[in-house]
Amino acid sequence: xxxxxxxxxxxxxxxxxxxxxxxxxxxxxxxxxxxxxxxxxxxxxxxxxxxxxxxxxxxxxxxxxxxxxxxxxxxxxxxxxxxxxxxxxxxxxxxxxxxxxxxxxxxxxxxxxxxxxxxxxxxxxxxxxxxxxxxxxxxxxxxxxxxxxxxxxxxxxxxxxxxxxxxxxxxxxxxxxxxxxxxxxxxxxxxxxxxxxxxxxxxxxxxxxxxxxxxxxxxxxxxxxxxxxxxxxxxxxxxxxxxxxxxxxxxxxxxxxxxxxxxxxxxxxxxxxxxxxxxxxxxxxxxxxxxxxxxxxxxxxxxxxxxxxxxxxxxxxxxxxxxxxxxxxxxxxxxxxxxxxxxxxxxxxxxxxxxxxxxxxxxxxxxxxxxxxxxxxxxxxxxxxxxxxxxxxxxxxxxxxxxxxxxxxxxxxxxxxxxxxxxxxxxxxxxxxxxxxxxxxxxxxxxxxxxxxxxxxxxxxxxxxxxxxxxxxxxxxxxxxxxxxxxxxxxxxxxxxxxxxxxxxxxxxxxxxxxxxxxxxxxxxxxxxxxxxxxxxxxxxxxxxxxxxxxxxxxxxxxxxxxxxxxxxxxxxxxxxxxxxxxxxxxxxxxxxxxxxxxxxxxxxxxxxxxxxxxxxxxxxxxxxxxxxxxxxxxxxxxxxxxxxxxxxxxxxxxxxxxxxxxxxxxxxxxxxxxxxxxxxx
Amino acid sequence: xxxxxxxxxxxxxxxxxxxxxxxxxxxxxxxxxxxxxxxxxxxxxxxxxxxxxxxxxxxxxxxxxxxxxxxx
Numbered sequence: 001x002x003x004x005x006x007x008x009x010x011x012x013x014x015x016x017x018x019x020x021x022x023x024x025x026x027x028x029x030x031x032x033x034x035x036x037x038x039x040x041x042x043x044x045x046x047x048x049x050x051x052x053x054x055x056x057x058x059x060x061x062x063x064x065x066x067x068x069x070x071x072x073x074x075x076x077x078x079x080x081x082x083x084x085x086x087x088x089x090x091x092x093x094x095x096x097x098x099x100x101x102x103x104x105x106x107x108x109x110x111x112x113x114x115x116x117x118x119x120x121x122x123x124x125x126x127x128x129x130x131x132x133x134x135x136x137x138x139x140x141x142x143x144x145x146x147x148x149x150x151x152x153x154x155x156x157x158x159x160x161x162x163x164x165x166x167x168x169x170x171x172x173x174x175x176x177x178x179x180x181x182x183x184x185x186x187x188x189x190x191x192x193x194x195x196x197x198x199x200x201x202x203x204x205x206x207x208x209x210x211x212x213x214x215x216x217x218x219x220x221x222x223x224x225x226x227x228x229x230x231x232x233x234x235x236x237x238x239x240x241x242x243x244x245x246x247x248x249x250x251x252x253x254x255x256x257x258x259x260x261x262x263x264x265x266x267x268x269x270x271x272x273x274x275x276x277x278x279x280x281x282x283x284x285x286x287x288x289x290x291x292x293x294x295x296x297x298x299x300x301x302x303x304x305x306x307x308x309x310x311x312x313x314x315x316x317x318x319x320x321x322x323x324x325x326x327x328x329x330x331x332x333x334x335x336x337x338x339x340x341x342x343x344x345x346x347x348x349x350x351x352x353x354x355x356x357x358x359x360x361x362x363x364x365x366x367x368x369x370x371x372x373x374x375x376x377x378x379x380x381x382x383x384x385x386x387x388x389x390x391x392x393x394x395x396x397x398x399x400x401x402x403x404x405x406x407x408x409x410x411x412x413x414x415x416x417x418x419x420x421x422x423x424x425x426x427x428x429x430x431x432x433x434x435x436x437x438x439x440x441x442x443x444x445x446x447x448x449x450x451x452x453x454x455x456x457x458x459x460x461x462x463x464x465x466x467x468x469x470x471x472x473x474x475x476x477x478x479x480x481x482x483x484x485x486x487x488x489x490x491x492x493x494x495x496x497x498x499x500x501x502x503x504x505x506x507x508x509x510x511x512x513x514x515x516x517x518x519x520x521x522x523x524x525x526x527x528x529x530x531x532x533x534x535x536x537x538x539x540x541x542x543x544x545x546x547x548x549x550x551x552x553x554x555x556x557x558x559x560x561x562x563x564x565x566x567x568x569x570x571x572x573x574x575x576x577x578x579x580x581x582x583x584x585x586x587x588x589x590x591x592x593x594x595x596x597x598x599x600x601x602x603x604x605x606x607x608x609x610x611x612x613x614x615x616x617x618x619x620x621x622x623x624x625x626x627x628x629x630x631x632x633x634x635x636x637x638x639x640x641x642x643x644x645x646x647x648x649x650x651x652x653x654x655x656x657x658x659x660x661x662x663x664x665x666x667x668x669x670x671x672x673x674x675x676x677x678x679x680x681x682x
Numbered sequence: 683x684x685x686x687x688x689x690x691x692x693x694x695x696x697x698x699x700x701x702x703x704x705x706x707x708x709x710x711x712x713x714x715x716x717x718x719x720x721x722x723x724x725x726x727x728x729x730x731x732x733x734x735x736x737x738x739x740x741x742x743x744x745x746x747x748x749x750x751x752x753x754x
Contacts, residue, residue: 060711064704091739094713205707239699242710246718273740274724282727385742389728392744492747493731494708497740 003161004051005044008071008102009086010095011057012378012498014114018086018144019054020510022154029514031651032056035066036419036427046151050158053080059094059496061101061202063209066424075105076195082108082161084153086144089119089126090499092257096249103137103167104201106194108160111139112153117146122267123260131256136168145504166194172248177237180204180229187221188214204229205238269378269499276379282386289379290405297367298409298440315362323358327351342545349535353528356584357520360412360641365516367406367413371420372511376503380420381495388493394475395482397421400430404474407437408467411642412523414439415649416515422495425486429478431646432659435638436474436666438467441585445633447610448589449626452617459610466630473635473670481662523644530640534583538576548594553579567632567668568625568675578632584639592617624678628671636667685734685748688722694753695719701750713737714751 009015019027023042032039037056044050055074056067063069075083085102087095092113099111111132119126132139138156142149171178184200185193202210204226214222226237233240276285295302297312309317331348339347374380380399387398394400399421406414414434421427438446446466450459538553539545548554556579557572564570573595581588586608593604596616606612621629637643637660647656688694696718699709713736714720723733723740731744 060707062704062707062711064708064711091737093737094739097711097713238707239710239715242707243715246713246715270723277724277727277733279727381742385726385731385733386728388744389726389730492705492708493742493744494705494712494747495742496712497733497742499740 001162002049002051003081003158004053005157005161006053006055006074006080006083007086008055008075008083008098009057010059010088010091010098010496012496013057013086013088013095014144015054015057015086016511017504017507018084018112018114018142018150019052020507021144021147021150022052025510025513027510027514029518031649032066032070034652034655035070035424036431036649036651037066037070037424038419039070044154046154047158050154058098060098061105062205063207065422069209072105075102075107076198079107081164082110082157084110084112084157086112086114089113089115089124089141090122092126093246093249093253096252097245099135099137100170100172100245100249103135103170104194104198106166106198108163108165109137109167110153110157110160111135111137112144112149113139113141114144116141116149117143122265125258127256127258131252134252134256136170170248172244173241174244176232177204177229177240177244180225180232180237183225184222187218187225201241205241267499269501272500273382273497277382277386282382286383286386289374290402293367293370293374293402294405294409296370297363297406297413310366312363312366315366316359319358319362320355323351323355327355342540345535345539345545346532349532350528352535353531354524356531356641357524357527357644360410361516361520363410363413364416364519365512367417368512368515369508371402371417372508373503375420375511376501376507378498378500381497384422384493384495385497392493394478396429396478397423397426400426400478403430403434404437407434407439409440411435411437411439411638412519412645415642415645416519418649428650428655428659429481429486431649432481432662433474433477435642435663436470436477436635438470438634439585439638441639442634444586444589444608444610445581446630448592448607448614448617449621449630451607451610452613452615453621453623453626462627466627466634469631469670470634473666477662477666518648519645522648523641526644526647527640530643531583534580538580548576548591564632566675567671568622568628568679569620571620574620574629578636581633582637582640582643584641585633588633589614596620624675624682627678628675631674632667632671634667635663635670637663683753685720685722685751685753686732686745688720688753690722690724693719693721697752697754699751701747705747705750709743709747709751712741714741720751720753 007015007019022044024045027040027042030039040054042052044052055071058068058071061068061072083102085099087099102109113126113128128139128141138160140149140153140156142153181197181200184203185196188196188199190196199210203222229237275281296310299310300313302308302310330351331344334347335344384398387401391398391400402420403414403417406417411434415431418427418430421430446463450462454462538548538551541550541552553576554572557575561570561572561575564575577588577591580591589608590604592614593599596614603612607614643660646659650656696714696716698716699706699714701709718736721735723735725732731742732748733740733742
């Protein structure tokens, strides 16, 4: 008989470590529908009949965050055969608060009391037997990091699931509340007592999500009962419920936990934190950490040594070279077999498509090895703590800094880094604005225009100003999105600062691997398909294969160029450049090289590096329209690889299209303003 | 007096939570309920948010949120 066991628990309680230990590498990572929250499941290593589902880390079953809604919807609606509730033994009071709420759902449950090694190091003792007897739920002590107690835990969980043994009802609440709960559950009806009782408690807690799902005909009667409960609880039954739970826990902990020291004891972690978030050192340390992360992933002069590639760049170079050789070999073979020109072209473009995906994998890998380390060690929470003061003004979290900074290297890993943000709203907004950070591939476009149309003394300033433009538009974009697109979301900064811990190599590796695999599979198809499509459009017309000048793409360029007239560049070649730029932004230079005078590859390379201009583009662009064109390509839809990353992270086409739509509109408006205002001034 | 008025190192006991709606829910879910002891650990380098110790763990919250928590 196959059974499903869900893992639930607070963030930082060791849930993911436990999940990794139980499932090994047999994991499947996806998104919960509509939100940017990971959905992970896997098969239990020692019994393939058992599926383990890792619910997102949550503090409560309130509808406060996307994580909480996803987790409780799963528990209440999908009903796993059993829940393993992971309780961090080092902060047992707060962890048990969630346990009490999970017990209310009536799902068979086992508590895994984790971090028992740290509890022992502190000298504290927890009486598991007593805890289990009082709560009426099996309690198994474990150390997830070392795998200690896991066999016992799983045996207990499987047995609990198979015997359908529900947790005992605790009846913590006083008579008034109990009457109210019973009364509301009665009005709700339904054939599942646990579910209607759970809903009744949530309704007293003013849970808007549950309230919306209630039959409107019953709502009036329920409102009266909730009102009565409030009156009995001196106006605030919601507070009374939370308070009752915590009082019960305080008493329970007093009975079951023997603390070696009274009050707050300074740990090693606290001492480390004093340095890492100290008034003087916090910002310099943060800057150094960020620099190391950026340099390891993107730097071409690593450790300030001229020409030494960083691990990320080095690996990307190897992958690119190897793939180039393979592609060349394959193309050579089919050419030798006498394949027609279009077949060779198709194969070459398919190989390019795969190569485009593969080239990003090393960057994603290196960045996520570092990010997982920061996340698991507990430093990431401090990043938010330190940077919050600045970022809250834009309606973002301090952690948005990381994706935005990485965006200057490459949008693909940067977008994937948005997953480190705390809230669904912040993740989505950050993903929408991260491509505004000018990535490395956009620089050749600026170099081309600067070298061709601007005086030597102004070139650096022009390029720099485009970078600044991206940052300014990102900030304004974030403010606008916050105000109009996501206004209903409550935002606050009540966040746990977990103890610092040395991450396990296994978790860091698994996390980085997940990201690489997720990008290759989920984003790969988007990138591959669009690369081949653009290749087809730019090499064919109705009579077969042709030059780009006569291709479908040229026809499309001619057809759409009027759209760009207000931006100052109603030219089919400029339009075609925008489209080929979606494969990779630096392609715009090669496209222009071909369409404006068919220059050699050497010239294109010199133009990309800003060493030479491309005078022919002067036929179409003046300084103002060139700036408008740069701004448009900076801000419009990023390359397909980045769109693939957005799709992977958003988990829905709807949100991907919204993001791309937002970027397109922003690009158009900004380029329009530049063209109109620019021509008024100059 | 509110939690905002405490300096690093000072301790207090929560009297009530004045916040409303989801923020109140969150504050209480995180263990800040009447009667619980709170110690302020530090203030972030840029002056806000603050870090407190409550129920044996560290929590950060903004000053505007701390202002909603009455203590003695």
